[in-house]
Amino acid sequence: MDGCRWPSGSDNRLRFVRLLLRLAPALVVLFLGWPFAALAADTDEPAELTGAPALVNPGFECDVGFHPSTNPVGETVYIPDGWNAIFLQGAPLVHSARLFFEGRADPAAGCQSERVHVERIEGRDSVVVRAQDLETPPTPGKPFDVALYQQVPVVSGTAYSLSGWFLSLCGGSAVPSDCPDGYYMDKLLGLDPAGGVDPLASTLVWSSDRRNFVDEENRRIGWSNLRTVAVAQAMTLTVFARLSSPFQWHGNHGFMDAISLVEAPTATLAPLPPMVVGNRSLEVRWDGALSDDIAAIPGGTYRLFFDLQVRVQGEEAWYDWIVGAEGAGSAIFTAACLNTTYEFRVRARAEQPPAPPEGAWPNHRYPGPWSEPMAVYFSRPPITTTLPFPGTARLYLPLVHGTVYAGPPC
Structure with a gap:
């Protein structure tokens, strides 16, 4: 065929072998890399969380959004996006404060309207909760x-501090208030370190405030800051903002706003001796640190304030020893009793001192967890009696039935 020929079978086999040799490196990478890469993708641990826990819509802003739901009697309520609602008693109205009050003034009003005053602590909105039949007789x-609750991804074993703002109006907003003695509305801010969604669970840590918007002399108190702290026991922490009105009374309603969740400040005690012999006094030193979350708050002027408590080992109640010491420091503890073990603990609070300078707004306060107790045994000195032995020999007498140290109770 004019110098040309069809390739024989052996030629085709040779070319195929050469092709395999050229593709071998790529095939090896593909063969070895694909299954192990897939396996790694299936077994990688979750990415490490950085920055403050990411609450969705912590300011309850209508710009972010509210979604419709129903209360126990089938009425439409509006829940802030990112949050869920649990009705534990009654059928209150829950709504965006701005949308509700602007809508009463003008049915065509929306989130951007500013015709009326809206109670809030930051931003342009808050959540309003109004009792059923607010001013409608006979009850x-x-x-x-x-x-309201929201589950947040966190780092297990880390302490988190929660701060929020509430306003309750028993008897409505009129001054003087006619809220009967003994009646109250309970403002509650809580954390479930186990990440559950049951507000009645025993794992919850609550902060509570039952004050009305005015005091006994009808002086305005206004908004109240609630705060609490918990150590996460799972990869999820649950935040609760709750309003409870256990008494039937006209005008009962309240507001919630500005929820903030950060890693808590820390506090530690310097090592203490396990025993102090023949001395009632002991120097106790403490130190601590702001968390990166708190230090990063724009405009913040946060400082550490320390509380120290003490108790006799075995007793349940702790007693305040030092409250509000600014910064790291030390103090001398004097034991009231000897032959007694005392326990000490400390916590830090991150707070902004009074202006000037102006600090961050809202003025959140962030408590830290109590440290693990440290125990110190305060012992009487051993009794020594010098007898007329030669030289400097001394005889130590043992304590018998405690009678040697008998004295007035502490």
Whole structure:
């Protein structure tokens, strides 16, 4: 065929072998890399969390969004996006404060309207909770209990501090208030370190404030800051914001706003001796640190304040020894009793001192967890008796039945 020929079978086999040799490196990488890469993708641990825990819509802003739901009697309520609602008692109205009050003034009003005053601590909005039949006879202001909650990814074993702002108005906003003695509305801010969603669970740590918006002399108190702290026991922490109105009374309603969750400040005691012999006094030193979350708050002027408590080992109650010491320091503890073990603990609070300078707003306060107790045994000195032995020999007498040290009770 004019010098040309069809390739024989042996030629085709040779070319195929050469092709395999050229592709071998790529095939090896593909063969070895694919299954192990897939396996690694399936077994990689979650990425490490950085920065403050990411609450969704912590300011309850209508710009972020509210979604419709229903209360126990089938009425439409509006829950802030990112949050869920649990109705524990009654059928209160839950709504964006701005959308609700602007809508009463003008049915065409929306989130951007600013016709009326809206109670809030930051931003342009808050959550309003109003008792069923607020001012409608014969039983205005029916009891209610409602909680908003949100689950947040966190680092297990880390302490987190929660701060939020609440306003309750028993008897409505009129001054002087006619809220009966003994009646109250309970403002509650809580953390479930186990990440559950049951507001009645025993694992929850609550902060509570039952004050009305005015005091006994009808001086305005206004918004109250609630704060609490918990050590996460799982990869999820649950935040609860709750309003409870256990008494039927006209006008009962309240507001919630500005929820903030950060890694908590820390506090430690310097090592203490296990025993102090013949001395009632002991120097106790403490130190601590702001968390990176708190230090990064724009405009913040946060400082550490320390509380120290003490108790006799075996007793349940702790007693305040030092409250609000600014910064690291030390103090001398004087034991009231000897032959007694005392326990000490410390916590830090991150707070902004009064202006000037102006600090961050809202003025959140962030408590840290109590440190693990440290025990110190305060012992009487051993009794020594010098007898007329030769030289400097001394005889030590043992304590018998405790009678040698008998004295007035501490």
